[in-house]
Structures are given as C-alpha cells and as structure tokens.
Amino acid sequence: MKKLLLLLFLILLSGPIGAQTNSYSISFENAGHHEAEIKATFPDLSMDTIGIRMSRTSPGRYALHEFAKNVYNVTATDSKGTPLTITRPNPYQWNVSGHDGTVNISYTLFANRGDGTYSQVDETHAHLNIPATFMFVPELSDRNITVDFNVREDLNWKVATQMPKVANNTYSAPNLQYFMDSPTEISNYNLREFEVESNNKKQTVQFVLHHNGTEAELDTYWEKVKKIVLAEKDVFGELPTYDFGTYTFLACYIPNASGDGMEHRNSTILTDREGLAEGGMEGNIGTVSHEYFHSWNVERIRPKSLEPFDFTEANMSGELWFAEGFTSYYTNLILCRAGIITPTAYIEGLTGTFNYVWNSPARQFFNPIEMSYQAPFVDAATSVDPVNRENTFISYYSYGSVLGLALDLSLRQKNLNLDDYMKLVWQTYGQKENSYTVEDLHKMLNKYAGTDFGNQFFGNYVYKSDMPNYAPLFKSVGVALKQDSTKPFFGASVSIKDDGTAVIDRNVPIGSPAYKAGLENGDIIISVNNISFNKEQRFSDFINQFKVGDVHEVTFKRYGVEKSASLVLQANPSYSIQLMEKEGVKPSKEVLAKRKAWLKI
Known part of the structure; x- marks a missing residue:
C-alpha cells in the first residue's frame, strides 16, 4: 500500500503521464574552496542545436547579475557519453550541437556570496539561489524538473526548500519558473514550525535557521516570527494558499553571509552576518516582516510587468512603489501591531524615511512610477561611472512607504483604512492570481474610497510627484510633525x-x-x-x-x-515625528481611538 501511495505521489508531482523531465544533480566535494559540481540532462530534444544558458537575473531582483561569470569546466555529451561540440554565441550561453536527442552537460560553479541573489558554497552550508546555480534551456521552460542534492553527510547537512520532495534528497518543480523561484538551504540547520488555520484549512509555516546560536535564542525569535505571521494574516483576512501547504523561511544568520532578504512564492531567504545574540534578535526581525508580507503583495498580488519573470533580460516594473513600497510601509507597522516594537519606536522610526523622501530634489525629475523604472539601475546593480542618484532618485521602497502612510491616514479620516483596500486588491487580483497594472490599482481605490478620492490621490501623488499634506494627517492620530527653524x-x-x-x-x-x-x-x-x-x-x-x-x-x-x-x-528642512504626549499635549479620546485603530494596540 505504501509503495502504491508513493507511486501516485510521484505521478502527481511529475504532471501528465509522458511529460518530459529535465534532471539536475549537484555535489559539494570541494566546498572548502567554494565550488559545486553540477550535471544536467535534457532529453527528448527535437532541435539540432540547443542553447543552454545561465540566467542574467533573479526573481525579486530587477538588475542584471550575469551569473555565467562564475561557471567553468563546461563539457557536454550525448546519451552514449560521446563528447559534443560547444560554441559560445554570447557570454551567458553555450550552444550544443550534434546530439542524439539527449544532452548531458556538466560544469563547475564558484559560489561565495550568501544572500538573496547569489549562491554560497563552503563548509558551513550550500546556500543556493537557483538562477545563480543552474543552467537552463529557455525553450524547455514548461518541462518538469528534478534535482538531486548530494549533501555532505560528514557535515550533517539537510535540505530545506519550497520544492516538494520526491525521495531522499531529490526534489521536483513543475516548470522552470517555479524551479528558479525555489532557493535552497543545505546545512545543519534548526527547524521550528506551526500550523495556521485559514478558510477552514490548516497550512504549515516553517522557520529554518542556520546559525551558530542556541536553541533558546531560536525559540525566542520564533515567537516573534509567529506573531508577525498572524498580524499579517489579519491584514488580508487569510493566508495565501501555499502550493504544497507549507511556507518556509530560509534564514542564514552567520558571519560569512551578507545582509539581505528576498521573497519567493512559498518561501523567503533571510541572511545577515549578525547572529541572534549579536543584535540579530532585534536587527533582523524587520526583514522577516517585510518578506513575509510579500507572500501576498508581489508573489500573488503580482504586477503584470513581472509576469512571467524574464531570466534573459532586466525586469522593469512601474508598480514597485506599491509592490515594494506599500510592503515597506507595513513592515514596521506590523512589528508595532504584533507588540515587537513600541508605538513610540514605530512613530519616531518614521522620521528618517519621511525626511529622505520629503526633502529629496529627485521628485522634480520622476514620479513614483518612473522611480520604479529605475530598479534595473539600482537594485544591487553595479557600475563604475559616477551617478547623481542623490539628486535624481528616491528609493521606491521609501517613496511607496510614505505614500502608503499618507493613504492609510487619509482613508482613516473617511472611516476607511488601508487594510481593507489591500483586502480588496487581494480578493480581486491576488486570490485569483490575475496580474495588475497601476491603472488597476487606481480603479480599485476609486471603487473602495470613491472616484473623487481615488482620482485625487493617483492624479497628484502617483502620476505626478506632489506630496500630501502630512501635518493634519499625523495630527488626526495624535502625532506631531515639526521643524526647527532655528537650526x-x-x-x-x-x-x-x-x-x-x-x-x-x-x-x-x-x-x-x-x-x-x-x-x-x-x-x-x-x-x-x-x-x-x-x-x-x-x-x-x-x-x-x-x-x-x-x-x-x-x-x-x-x-x-x-x-x-x-x-x-x-x-534645516528636516522634520521630527513623535507622539504629541512627548510634547506635553494630551490628544482627545477621539484621536486616541483613531491611533488605537491604526496601530491595533
């Protein structure tokens, strides 16, 4: 009976009977020198020559990264082991010809950056972002994929990924898009998990942590993570339906990692040099809040401009002020609602982002949509020539965050709120996984708050780069916005x-x-x-x-x-933002009630 169930499970994973499958294997014998050995098999080929590529981009990143630069020792054979001819039409592609319907390719990957974009292989772990690791054939992107991770048992390594397990250390993906979106952490990690009920069904949320700390530290941190999950579920009213019933945080808080966070469909990468005992307990929790919110906003409430994600070119989107920026607005708000930071810390923490956006000369050049278009030049992109970003660019994270703040407080003056607007966008686009445009967001706001309100907000602050009048908005929730004209x-x-x-x-x-x-x-x-x-x-x-x-x-x-x-x-044009009580002003009961409803305290 068990064998029959396993067979049925494997059939479900592999898709329709007879569906073609590309297979990969990866091993780490030379991990001490940051190398991985990778093999791939592409069978049942109909074209005489296939172009095998390394990705130039990574899901959630918008700039080019040219992962081919870390690939060498490339060889190709047919099904009988006969060497095949390889030619290079461009820096990130290997054309293979003369095959018998099957191409086996092998190569060495150098990987030594542990973050949300690149891969890192050493004797502490194999931290794999799939586009930075595995070659692919664009024309075969609809095929099923299996990957065999040959773990270092001498280092007690285990595999953690959003891909479903086939058997042992072999995992599968239904197509190239899912495969590329499935980061994998292989290490001697710790694991915590709990079940969350949503719409009368239970799903599992896991926290995988590779660190040098204690179980007690992880327990303390895990309690914070659980509060974030439930507070964000409250915004949308439900969890997303995770494809295999599980969402996985993949966290590496180790000295050889680089600080980062990157969302994926059913998982997220969290990396930092600081361990939980070295400041990470407080310093890293904001990234948890931000990335998990993306499991709704970006992964399922998905900009049409990013669907499907292009692994051959830079990915440009005019919706990042909403996708990244509104997520940034909720990042610390959720920490406040979950009781992880105090209302005072949250309110005063708005100051830096507010001043950065408000006082930037860049708004005279670009509106939020056009700032979003700049992502391929700023999102971990590199260049050697000087740029004038201080005068021409405002991060879409920050710009969208202060617009989200203004929209929330403006809606609350109409006895509405941003949470319910986000629910409406979720129910219209996210639940059904219909991608959206800026115009769609505009229509949703018109539907939720009225045409005059929606047209005014988008007309002035999204399509143009005017700024809302924040002083009365802050005052409505008992917050003082002030400048020191003598400084x-x-x-x-x-x-x-x-x-x-x-x-x-x-x-x-x-x-x-x-x-x-x-x-x-x-x-x-x-x-x-x-x-x-x-x-x-x-x-x-x-x-x-x-x-x-x-x-x-x-x-x-x-x-x-x-x-x-x-x-x-x-x-000095800078503002201070703080609770009115700190200035000796006692807000009215009505104002305190609005603040309580906003911060959910």
Whole structure:
C-alpha cells in the first residue's frame, strides 16, 4: 500500500503521464574552496542545436547579475557519453550541437556570496539561489524538473526548500519558473514550525535557521516570527494558499553571509552576518516582516510587468512603489501591531524615511512610477561611472512607504483604512492570481474610497510627484510633525578628517546652501570664515555654532587648487515625528481611538 501511495505521489508531482523531465544533480566535494559540481540532462530534444544558458537575473531582483561569470569546466555529451561540440554565441550561453536527442552537460560553479541573489558554497552550508546555480534551456521552460542534492553527510547537512520532495534528497518543480523561484538551504540547520488555520484549512509555516546560536535564542525569535505571521494574516483576512501547504523561511544568520532578504512564492531567504545574540534578535526581525508580507503583495498580488519573470533580460516594473513600497510601509507597522516594537519606536522610526523622501530634489525629475523604472539601475546593480542618484532618485521602497502612510491616514479620516483596500486588491487580483497594472490599482481605490478620492490621490501623488499634506494627517492620530527653524543647514554630507580638513563625500543636493555656493562632491573644505576644524568634532556640530541666514566664506580645494565661496546658511528642512504626549499635549479620546485603530494596540 505504501509503495502504491508513493507511486501516485510521484505521478502527481511529475504532471501528465509522458511529460518530459529535465534532471539536475549537484555535489559539494570541494566546498572548502567554494565550488559545486553540477550535471544536467535534457532529453527528448527535437532541435539540432540547443542553447543552454545561465540566467542574467533573479526573481525579486530587477538588475542584471550575469551569473555565467562564475561557471567553468563546461563539457557536454550525448546519451552514449560521446563528447559534443560547444560554441559560445554570447557570454551567458553555450550552444550544443550534434546530439542524439539527449544532452548531458556538466560544469563547475564558484559560489561565495550568501544572500538573496547569489549562491554560497563552503563548509558551513550550500546556500543556493537557483538562477545563480543552474543552467537552463529557455525553450524547455514548461518541462518538469528534478534535482538531486548530494549533501555532505560528514557535515550533517539537510535540505530545506519550497520544492516538494520526491525521495531522499531529490526534489521536483513543475516548470522552470517555479524551479528558479525555489532557493535552497543545505546545512545543519534548526527547524521550528506551526500550523495556521485559514478558510477552514490548516497550512504549515516553517522557520529554518542556520546559525551558530542556541536553541533558546531560536525559540525566542520564533515567537516573534509567529506573531508577525498572524498580524499579517489579519491584514488580508487569510493566508495565501501555499502550493504544497507549507511556507518556509530560509534564514542564514552567520558571519560569512551578507545582509539581505528576498521573497519567493512559498518561501523567503533571510541572511545577515549578525547572529541572534549579536543584535540579530532585534536587527533582523524587520526583514522577516517585510518578506513575509510579500507572500501576498508581489508573489500573488503580482504586477503584470513581472509576469512571467524574464531570466534573459532586466525586469522593469512601474508598480514597485506599491509592490515594494506599500510592503515597506507595513513592515514596521506590523512589528508595532504584533507588540515587537513600541508605538513610540514605530512613530519616531518614521522620521528618517519621511525626511529622505520629503526633502529629496529627485521628485522634480520622476514620479513614483518612473522611480520604479529605475530598479534595473539600482537594485544591487553595479557600475563604475559616477551617478547623481542623490539628486535624481528616491528609493521606491521609501517613496511607496510614505505614500502608503499618507493613504492609510487619509482613508482613516473617511472611516476607511488601508487594510481593507489591500483586502480588496487581494480578493480581486491576488486570490485569483490575475496580474495588475497601476491603472488597476487606481480603479480599485476609486471603487473602495470613491472616484473623487481615488482620482485625487493617483492624479497628484502617483502620476505626478506632489506630496500630501502630512501635518493634519499625523495630527488626526495624535502625532506631531515639526521643524526647527532655528537650526542651521549647510546642505552637504561632510566628513572631518584627521588632518583637520573636511571633505564633501556625496553629491550635493540641488537647491541646498552648499549647492547654491557652487560646492561639489570631493571638495576639501579648509576653513569656514578662516576657522579650522577639530578632528574630534562632527561637521554638523561645527555648523550649529552659527545662525540661520549667516553668510560665510568657505575656503576649499578642488583638484589641488584653492578656491573660496560665499555660503548662506538656511533653516534645516528636516522634520521630527513623535507622539504629541512627548510634547506635553494630551490628544482627545477621539484621536486616541483613531491611533488605537491604526496601530491595533
């Protein structure tokens, strides 16, 4: 009976009877030198020449990464082991010809970055992002896939992935899209899990943790994770239906990892150098909140521009202000609702993001949609030529986050709220997995809050780059938004060096006092009004001795030539955000009730 059940299970995994399957195997004998040995078999080929590629992108990332750069020792044979001819039409493809209907390919992968995009192989783990690891044939993307992970038993390695197990350490995927979206952690990890009931059925949420800490530390952290899961479920009213009944957090908090988080359909990667005892208990929990929210917003509430994901080119989307930005708005709000951070910490924590967006000169160039289009240039992308991002770009994470805040507080003035709008978007697009456009989001807001409200919000703040009036919005929930008009503002990022000079170390913001004075990134400031600097002080403290409106003579060097400029100090444009109670103002019962409904405290 058990054999019959196993056979039926394997048939279900493999799809229709007779469906073709591409198979992979990977081993880690040389893990100490960050190498993996990979083999793949592509059978039943009808084309004379097949183009076998490494991906150029990774799900959830929008820039090019050119994973082929870490591949070598590539060989190909047919079903009889006869060597086949390989040609290279471009840097990320191997064309194989002369086969007998089957191509076997083998290669070595160098992998030494543990994060949400790349792979890392060493004697602590095999941390595998699939696009960074496995070759593929685009024309065979609808085929079933199996992969055999030859784990290092001497290192007590186990496999954790969203792919369903076939047997032992062999796992399967129904097609290339699912395979590429299935990161895998192979290590001596710890595991926690619980069942969550949603719509009269139970699903399992797992937390896989590869770390050097204790079981007790994981237990404490796991309690926080469970609170996040339930608080986010409350936003949408239900869990997504995970394809195989399980959602898996794949966390690596180890010294050789790089800080990151990356969402996937039924799992997420969480990486950081800090262990739970070294600050990770507090420092990493926000990434848990952000990435899990993506299991609704991005993975199932899916922008049409990212469906399907393209592994051959950069992926551009104008919806990232919503997909990433609204998720960012909920990240810390969920931590507050779950009792992981205090309302005071949440409110004051809005300050940095708010000031970054509000005071950026970049809004004169791009609206949120166009900021989203910049993702292929900024999302872990690399370039060697200088850019002017300080003046031309606002992160769609941050931009969307402050717009989500404004929309939520604006809706609450109409006795509505963002949670219910997100539920409507979920029920219309996410549940049914129909992809959406910006125009669809606009229509949903019109439907939920009225045409005038929806048109005003999208017309001013999404299609254009105006900003809402935040002061009355904050006031409606008992939060004070204030500026200090007496605090002077120089208008450039400046570092004082050991030799007593000060260096402008970033592009100078358009419109700032330093910009108007003609100062530029890399200028070495020698003195202000012939007053030199103390290497022990911060430049902002030095400037604070002066008054707004003062005119100063700045002596500086540029390209070795001494120059001078006249600079007028302006009032610091930064805002403070805090609860009214901290200013001695007691909000009314009505305002406190609105705050309680917002923060769910």
